[in-house]
Amino acid sequence: MTIPPDDPFDLIGRLDELIPPNQAGAVSQNNDPLIEIARRITELPRLTLPESSVASIEARLRDAALTLGTPRPRLSRWGRRHILLSTATVMLVTALLWVIFDTDPDDNTNLPISTDTPTLTATATVTASSTVTPTPTFTPSLTSTASVTPPPTITPTPAPVGTLVIEGPVEVVDGTTVVIYDILVQLDPHDPLTPSIRVGDLLHVEGEIGVVGNRIVVLATVTVLIEVEVYISDSGEIFRDDAPCDTPPPAWAPAYRWRARCEGGQPPSEGMGMGDNDD
Amino acid sequence: MATNTTSTLLEGARRREPDAVAELYRLYVQSIARYIGYRIPDATVVEDLTAEVFLRMVEALPRYRPTGAPFEAWLYRIAAAQVANYYRHHQRHPQASLHEAIGSESTPVEFNVQKQQEIHELQSALTNLSDEQRTILFLRFVERKSHQETAHLLGKTVESIATTQHRALKQLAKILGAEKTESPSLSGGAS
Structure with a gap:
């Protein structure tokens, strides 16, 4: 198989013509090896999660949304x-x-x-007003x-x-x-x-x-x-999510960070990069 | 997907309204599952990681700040991190996959042995590419995004996408060409 020294921009033009974006459907074979490989990629099996799995995950998400509740406002x-x-x-x-x-x-x-x-x-301000002014009639007692x-x-x-x-x-x-x-x-x-x-x-x-x-x-x-995430139950009970591992959270508290820290789960995070080093 | 609809859903999902969360999830679940399945050859793991991506979404949405990139890009980044974590924890590298256990629009039974062999070769070759190269090929040729959309999703220029894509396809051509010369029996294949 010979690989022609294609220009990347020429290639994307030809690819857009032969494998038009946002259009499903089969692509015919091509003599250009690079386009032919792209065509073969389009023929890879398109994975589809079965509806039962989709529904099961959806139920978990709905639960999570309810459990986590409305977030407190954060500052810009x-x-x-x-x-x-x-x-x-x-x-x-x-x-x-x-x-x-x-x-x-x-x-x-x-x-x-x-x-x-x-x-x-x-x-001190309050204390001073009571103690600094001794009056003769005032008996020093516990009441003062x-x-x-x-x-x-x-x-x-x-x-x-x-x-x-x-x-x-x-x-x-x-x-x-x-x-x-x-x-x-x-x-x-x-x-x-x-x-x-x-x-x-x-x-x-x-x-x-x-x-x-x-x-x-x-x-x-x-x-x-x-x-620090603080969970408050309906009855006013409080759980701070930075509790030590020997203080397990009550059942009503999601306590994701505690569980991540003490049970080896994954803490919630953001800003995850899509690096090149995962292979 | 109209941007207005997505932004309305996002607002609801930020407030963790279950219906908005569910609708947003339905919009992207299959493409995220495909993205993960494209890298991990285990249907159960694909399902678990897909669920994990969206659970993270629910947890982190209040902190999500639009950057101008599509919302989908954020989900892909979470998914990429999940895949990376998976391989880090399992101390093994991506393997070729036929996704036997996951439903696919093309039924594997319809493929003949040679076709399946070709798919296997291609998937093996893909594992030699960098994550970025694979993501570009996935978005452009599996998800059939345009080069502009791919660039937008990855926060890169079209020029950068064109160059990386060109390099990736050349690398694949080289690998597959080499494989065919090294093991002629594969190209001869049963028919």
Whole structure:
């Protein structure tokens, strides 16, 4: 069999003529060996999955769609840029406010705030108002201590400055408040996701900005846990898909990543390339 | 398939609406199964991997971002990864296949022995090509896509497709020509 030194572009022209695209049907034999091989490829058996298999897979897909449920909204690239920009701006504003409040000598309500623990800020404000003003008639008792203990919920009284979107790692968790980039965030205590949030989680928060004392507080209206899938059952039970292998997921949780990690399955993925190295 | 219909289905499938997922699946299941079956000579595995491709689709669709390439291209990439994983896990290389166990539009019984031998030779020769070369030949001559569609699906230019296709066909011609000279009994064949 002799192989003529064909021009690739001449070849595709002849192939389009002899094996027209998007048209089924037999192709007649050709003397050109390259076209003849292409013709032979068209004669390879066309595989067809039997309808029973197609239907069976379809049923599995429908189940998977129902089990996985409606996905949480994810941020676009633009959204992420916007968040980074917002975060930087808020950090700048925080720093500015900090400087302004901290350097005002007449402001007696401005309490010294430890920089050791970011959670101290809002808590300290509440604590100070109860304990710093001793009254002669006040009997030191457990009741004062009890009243001093601040609830985890923060209620910033000032009018909201605006809305803020922030995304970053959780640095501190204290009840339903968390700290992200040194910004105090009050999470919705009724959100079933709230108790499952841990230090180190990447969190996306949208909410209103308020100021408590000299501290910016974000009242979260939208909270999204990024990178960790969290499954919540109808009864409010929670399973985080980054649980260790000795903590198996409950039956209702799909827990694909746990199963992939601990049972050797395949984790869901995207961006799989079609490389040349699979043979 | 009209783009509008596909994009409407995609929107529904992104929200994991079972009907939209099922309809989208029905649109592409046979071509994806053919693509996998073209590489793996085991009907059960073809069915399993086809299911796996579409399960991945359901899981990953919310993260799918249209790039301008057809949606089908994304499915082919998932399928390619599945095939690669399969061979990686099984530590073996693609083999020639007649797809005996899978239904085909052409009934193998109709082929005579020589014809089947030719098919076997061709399939063996195809395993010597790169994955990209095989994918191009598959899309153009099995799926009967145009060169433009093939280029679009693979994110390449028509020029690149033309060159790769030309090289692949020449390589096949060389392999098959060599086989025929090395084993004349194959070309002589029973008739």
